[in-house]
Amino acid sequence: MKHLSALNKYFWKYRVRLIIGVFFVVVSNYFGVLAPQITGYIIDFVQRNLPGYVAKAKKPSYDVSVKAFIRWIEGIHLQPIKIVLFSGVLILALALLRGFFMFLMRQTLIVMSRHIEYDQKNEVFDHYQKLDASFYKTHSTGDLMSRMAEDVSRVRQFTGPAIMYFTNLVTLIGMSVFFMWKRDAELTLYVLSPLPILAVTIYIVNTIIHKKSEAVQAALGALTSTAQQAYSGIRVIKSFVQEDAMFKAFEASSEKYRSGATSLAKVESMYFPSMTLLIGLSTLLTIMIGGIYYINGHREMGIDTIVEFVIYINMLTFPVSAIGWTASMIQRASASQKRLNEFLQTEPSIASPAEAKDIALTGDIKLENVSFTYAHTGIEAVKKLNLHIRAGERVAVVGRTGSGKTTLIQLILRLYDVTEGRILLDDVPIDKINLGRLREQMSYVPQDGFLFSDSVAANIAFGTKWMDKEQVQEAAKLAVVHRDIESFSKGYDTEIGERGVTLSGGQKQRISIARGLLKASPIMIFDDCLSAVDARTEKEIMTNLVSHLKGRTSLFITHRVFQLFGFDRIIVLEEGELKEQGTHEELLQKRGLYFAMYQRQLQEEDPQEN
Incomplete structure (x- = not known):
């Protein structure tokens, strides 16, 4: 988590959304864990109304809200069938309330993650622009693009879904274990006995995933870089008939990424079967041990307790299985954030001094x-x-x-x-x-002037904060490119394509000259x-x-x-x-x-x- 600590500033910025989202998670799960208790009460109530029922020495333990409902519904002296019906309606209402707060939970936490993704991409792009020329001599464009696109997207999986699911599973597991413990502490210990195996499994698999995620992201950066070079140099590739050679290079990079991603997927595939197995063991222990106690009349064990525990365990199926999924997202995000931190923590060697002078130059x-x-x-x-x-x-x-x-x-x-x-x-x-x-x-016109995928006029006016059509045309006339531009299909509004691919070398140089002259x-x-x-x-x-x-x-x-x-x-x-x-x-x-x-x-x- 040390790499992900860089995200704390974003969590602080959106702390209101985060706190409200966590509150919705807690409320949603609270309504969820009440349903097994209502079900247990219905089983116990029906048993109490059967002939030959022997009262247990110890009454079942319920939540305050459930106790209030029981007191109210039994206080109005309804027929048993109506009490069961009312209880069923309450379970339905609890499910609806839980679903409503789950909707609000996603609206706050997932939306928050999108805001963080927006801020982080802006931060990365802004930092890229601050880095000096020597940095770009040692880093490929494809890798830079991969870090800002793929790595930031994986980090968003942590700031949104991972946090949401983690908070959900912690609160749901915590509440469920709490009420299970209150109901029957010894049976709870038996049911939770597979948890140490779960913890060890998660630790081992997470360690492997973190290492493999770093390798996969690095391979993706290399793949993106290979593709970017091929797209940029397509004319050279075609003129030298090197399509097959470039395809083989891309195929090699793609194969490296595929093998790494496949290996990572195989490791991640261990999660769900492991979680399902442990949930199955817990259900089996509940029914077996609870059934033995009930048959032997031991410890006032009732069918309602067994039913309630089975519902709790099945309710925990998704959050427990989500442990692996969430842990995988966190590990992937950690590997991606580590790659981002490498750049974000790189200080540009060329920067304004602390007490920079703002002077109007004469040119000496x-x-x-x-x-x-x-x-x-x-x-x-x-x-x-x-x-x-x-x-x-x-x-x-x-x-x-x-x-x-x-x-x-x-x-x-x-x-x-x-x-x-x-x-x-x-x-x-x-x-x-x-x-x-x-x-x-300073107005600089390089030999290989870079033109953007925009209109001719926008490219000429790139170095200024305004665009006066007459001045743009005057600069083009000085650079002897005005007649060429006028011959284009849309004149100065013509889109010139990426890097000016639709223009000749001389036209690109003259448009670059016009850009420099306009800045004056x-x-x-x-x-x-x-x-x-x-x-x-x-x-x-x-x-x-x-x-x-x-x-x-x-x-x-x-x-x-x-x-x-x-x-x-x-x-x-x-x-x-x-x-x-x-x-x-x-x-x-x-x-x-x-x-x-x-x-x-x-x-x-x-x-x-x-």
């Missing part, structure tokens, strides 16, 4: 002796980097693949924290600035976002950006040379180190890395022109 960026090493690979992507980008400056960061360009941008966005050195924005350390406010003032932040970052755009469109976009980015700090990450854009400064990175910086003309005169890149680009473009 300083990097002082910055180094960064990826924790999960050990690769040092940036080394001793010193750089000052002034507010409003247009800077190109060039270099070959793996030179540290994208890492530099991720450090400025504070998707990662530097390993050494520090980054200052407007002379304020970046880790002292409110994280949300920091990113609000003081710091604009473009990470090689024109790689899928043809030369003519690229030139048109760059021309549009000249006027639009005026007065804003602009960083262009690229492995190509944009000669016509007129950057204030070009920075050349090589293996994470700053090798060269200056204007286009200055770097050509140095005849270093930039010059070599420029010459290589000219050689690649000449054959195309010829």
Whole structure:
């Protein structure tokens, strides 16, 4: 139960529903345990009215409510047949009352569990969004989805049905044993003698179930992850004709889940037969021992007592059999909550400081002796980097693949924290600035811009808290994608499918550019976002950006040379180190890395022109 203690905050939040629900459980079971006593009274009353009846020295013990009914019905001196009839009507009324309060019980406890499920899914999703980029490099999307969907659903089985059935079986067993003990303590001990066997069985089986539940949930996460990757990469799978290979991978994951789930089901299947056997033994002991006592005239044992005990035992059939079911749900929920706790207790390494500064950035960026090493690979992507980008400056960061360009941008966005050195924005350390406010003032266009399964307009306006149609269209025109959008079936209202699957690579990149331009932040970052755009469109976009980015700090990450854009400064990175910086003309005169890149680009473009 230690893992499930994380749910206490929800129980406290919905404590009114929980308390009322438990009250309904108690009331419902109270009306239930009165029926055997009324039945016992009817048997005793009929016996007392038979010829030759010998009164017992000890009168039967009844509940206060039953005693009040007996005094009333015998006080009005009705005929025996009418007393039996009234008693039968009372048993029916008790059954109706019990059913009504069981309905209220489900309305409170099960509904409470749905509220908790809603809150918990929101908590998990909100925490996922707080976790940093390094977390998502080491965890698969399928596993994250499985934890929020399947694991939360299994936890709901604990917060609703398991609590309801557990409270029901505890109160019903407690009340039944109490009244059985009052009626005949020795017979009660005989009847309950199989309970130690029950306790040992439950303990052993629960231990096995807990271990198997963890394995099953882990296998389900792997299965979901395999399916998610197949759906996301279906075009690659089809183009490489790898349907059979992917099916075999899915089949292997599915088989692992099936074998684990089957093994778990086999263990759980031990519960019901064990409970039925123990209930049968208790019934047999009641009839056998009670019958022997009655035949021998021992201890004033009456048929009414035997009948009452048999009814109690049969009444306990469901709650006792539910012990295994409830215990299984609790064990499954415990395993699932343990998996959830692993994430919920993971603190993001990137977070706003306790006394975060909320500043309006002008765009001045300083990097002082910055180094960064990826924790999960050990690769040092940036080394001793010193750089000052002034507010409003247009800077190109060039270099070959793996030179540290994208890492530099991720450090400025504070998707990662530097390993050494520090980054200052407007002379304020970046880790002292409110994280949300920091990113609000940066507009980032990645190379593989992610598009959501929504309309084109909604995707362009994603980075803003409003959506003005005219401004959306203006941003699309600057990104040279307006004509393409107008040609779509529903224009800007066209649904683009998951990850923009209905669009070409160039269209996706230009919509991402439009999204970044619409945000119009003081710091604009473009990470090689024109790689899928043809030369003519690229030139048109760059021309549009000249006027639009005026007065804003602009960083262009690229492995190509944009000669016509007129950057204030070009920075050349090589293996994470700053090798060269200056204007286009200055770097050509140095005849270093930039010059070599420029010459290589000219050689690649000449054959195309010829």
